[in-house]
Amino acid sequence: MHMINKQPRVTTAPARIRFAAWTPLVAIGALTLSLSAAALSAAADEALYDRLGGQAAIEAVAGSLVDRILGDARVNRWFAHTAATPENTASYKARLSQFICEASGGPCHYAGRDMVSAHRGRKVTSEAFDAVVEDLVAVLATMKVPEREQADLLRLLGPLKQSIVQP
Numbered sequence: 001m002h003m004i005n006k007q008p009r010v011t012t013a014p015a016r017i018r019f020a021a022w023t024p025l026v027a028i029g030a031l032t033l034s035l036s037a038a039a040l041s042a043a044a045d046e047a048l049y050d051r052l053g054g055q056a057a058i059e060a061v062a063g064s065l066v067d068r069i070l071g072d073a074r075v076n077r078w079f080a081h082t083a084a085t086p087e088n089t090a091s092y093k094a095r096l097s098q099f100i101c102e103a104s105g106g107p108c109h110y111a112g113r114d115m116v117s118a119h120r121g122r123k124v125t126s127e128a129f130d131a132v133v134e135d136l137v138a139v140l141a142t143m144k145v146p147e148r149e150q151a152d153l154l155r156l157l158g159p160l161k162q163s164i165v166q167p
């Protein structure tokens with residue numbers, strides 16, 4: 001009885017140990033594969049916000065864009081209030097950056113007005129809108145934002161033209 005019980009234990013134990021030793025390795029291997037697959041697809045689907053470089057990069061883009069707009073004779077007459085004090089300039093940069101952050105999928109909440117209300121009565125022309133987009137493209141190029149992210153940001157902001165350009 002003793003021997004019968006003992007015998008299988010002795011012979012099966014190494015197999016069990018081998019199985020027990022390999023199972024976690026196989027599981028870790030499978031997990032590693034699925035994690036790297038997830039990492040790859042996450043990189044492809046990563047929010048524009050992250051691909052641009054997150055909050056700091058977006059603040060830099062918005063800041064340089066506003067500086068460029070204020071120096072652009074084609075459009076700066078619309079921004080007299082923005083240019084009037086350093087506080088007004090800083091506040092506009094912050095709101096623009098918050099807007100871009102949220103629109104690009106970042107963890108921000110834009111607390112300002114919607115684009116139609118924010119631009120109502122300002123009589124922004126189609127040419128003025130295009131000039132601002134040109135300023136944005138120049139800023140993105142200067143900051144060496146890759147082509148794909150430039151295109152994605154323009155695809156995001158371009159359609160706002162119909163809300164911003166108003167009679």
Ligand code: HEM
Nearest residue numbers: 075078081082092095096099112113118124128129132157
């Ligand atoms: C895609 C393009 C644009 C975006 C994303 C944008 C976004 C914004 C945002 C987020 C605000 C703040 C609104 C608020 O706080 O309630 C704003 C205000 C304003 N926008 Fe635009 N805008 C765009 C184009 C333009 C253009 C083309 C003009 C004129 C040429 C313009 C003129 C203004 C002015 C004058 C203000 C008020 C600024 C201030 O209070 O100092 N915007 N815009």
